[in-house]
Amino acid sequence: MAKRIKKPIKLSKVISKTIFYMLIVTLAIAIILPAFFLVSLSFLSTREAYQYPLPLLPSMSTEYSLTHGNRGYLISVYDKFEEEYQTVLDTNELEKITVYMKNQLGTPYTIAEIEEQIAILESGAEDPVYFNARKNIFLNYISFFQISRDAVPALLRSFQIAGLTILVSLTIGGMAGYAFARYIFPGRDALKFSVLFVRMFPGVAIALPMVIILANMGFYDKPVGLVLVYSVGSIALTIWITASIFMGIPESLEEAAQVFGATKFQTFLRVTFPLALPGLAAAAMYAFLGAWNETVSAIILTQFNPTFPVVVYQALLGAVGNVNLAAAGGLVMAVPSLIFTFIIRRYIQQMWGGVTI
């Protein structure tokens, strides 16, 4: 074995490495922390969600104490921060107790179970009676879909809109991208740049004209209307992504296909399309994310047929508005885009990693 020679460590290298890792860790925290916060929030009970300080992790169960109160039974909840039982209810209506336990603390408890605990209290064996109720961790998600009646149709509508947006922007944007990549015509660069203009206007700024135009077309409050609005933006992006991809495919590959017996359409199908797949996948991903996450235009352009982000937004409003419910809705919304991104990512990596043009 070769002798290990100790190299003198340079101070400047140590410093630069330290700074590098500090930056990396900071960045990681900046990205992970909000996501962690959202996930944690979506599992908190309402009482926990409005506590100060906010618990970092959701509790799995709640400690109750039950004793006689002025008006009936006195229910107290153990607070982990104060390390004491805090009185929350003084009532003799058992239903009110179960509703409170479920809605505020996420611990579903039947009236019969309450009566069991009361029986122990009345028998005089214990006073107060302490008992533990297990939390239904997914209660926020269930409540979200129960309270927001639109949630399921809105979810389907959002899928429909995102899918159609991908289709429209990839068809039109892909063809335009090909034209920009392959043909030289007067005003090409100006035109290619100008397609980006549509992305420069904030949606709110042109909301009113959009409402009027869509209403005139009969597309107000319809998924098609939103598809049109979203496609305009993502077509521009698709053109830029696909044009650069098509430019990277040597023309001679297409010419070879034509010489060897392919029609123009077969050439596209068998040579150009498979080679452009990573670019098309990337463009599809952007189109999907754009359409899936968009909220502002959707709020303005829908009324009775909202998209899913609008429903999540509404969960924050009004009498039933709760941050933990909105967090649950937000996570439901994040799942499809995560899945889609992972599927697409495989294509992008597979093609760009395995094939060199």
Next chain:
Amino acid sequence: MATLRMQNVTKQFGRSVIAVKDFNLEVKEKEFLVLLGPSGCGKTTAMRMVAGLEEVTTGNIFIGDREVTELPPRKRNVSMIFQNYAVWPHMSVYDNIAFALKLKNIPKDEIDRIVKESASLAKIDMLLDRLPSQLSGGQQQRVAVSRAMAVDPDIFLMDEPLSNLDAKLRVSMRTELKAIHDKAGATTVFVTHDQSEAMSMADRIVIMKDGEVIQVGSPDDVYHRSRSIFVADFIGTPPTNFMDVKIKKESDGTHLVNPHLNLLLQPDMAEHFKNYNKDHLILGIRPENIIMVDQGEAALSAKCLVAEPQGSHQVVAIELDNNIIKSIAPANPTIIPGTDVHLNFKQETLRFFDPDTTLAIND
């Protein structure tokens, strides 16, 4: 296999750029024809018009008896090897070769047979499962070759297929391509800017310049009987030497003279000037036709500028008024730069060019 005929073919790009001008050519069956010229001379454009990748502005192209001028590439039954090989990167070697056959709806086992046959001809039968990105440049070249052979075309088109290979591989691929051509007996049009490639492979060479054909002939023809200064200069390494000379008729015969040179022409060479009425011309002489002689027999004496040993021979350069003359001398004796060398010419190999038209006087 078939013949190829191009009649008055012209290609114009835009309003002013004429890439190919009034191009006439007939390629015989099984012939290996090389289009040779400097870059931008229109040789590739001419070939692309045969393939159908470039539209013809005016003129007609025939393959065999069929007119193909207006046909799309797929209906011409030609195959092509591209400069960058144009092997499809997302298909295996097998699929690359089978591509054209699948489009023709040939039965599977027949495709399999043809693919294996043409792959073994190009010596890539071990690589059929690989993707092009796993192959070296030379192997990709072989894929392109076997893909082109698999379709059994009327005409083989090769667009500078060797220019992306390294120097050593280029020379060996040259030999192999020629061998494959001879075996397959395909009518081939080969485009190159490398004159040594053209000389070593061609049955006939077409030399082009600025979109026009300058000379058509066998490698021997274009080398020894160059029709213009351009051809004489373009073909051969080192190229032909040129000297401005005056024609002087004296009692003992016709002399070609300039300040460094006094050459008494043999009577049969002087015959060439019978119909030439200018008093000066440009003399062209190939380096290997300049011979070292004793001082008394010299037509030309000068100091050696550089001697480049090449092993089998040496290239001796002399300078006459900024005009460098190179000659090929035997390897022995070694000539030391700065010493006097005495030269004479093999008269029967001299070429005389008109300085105004740049065309050869003796043909």
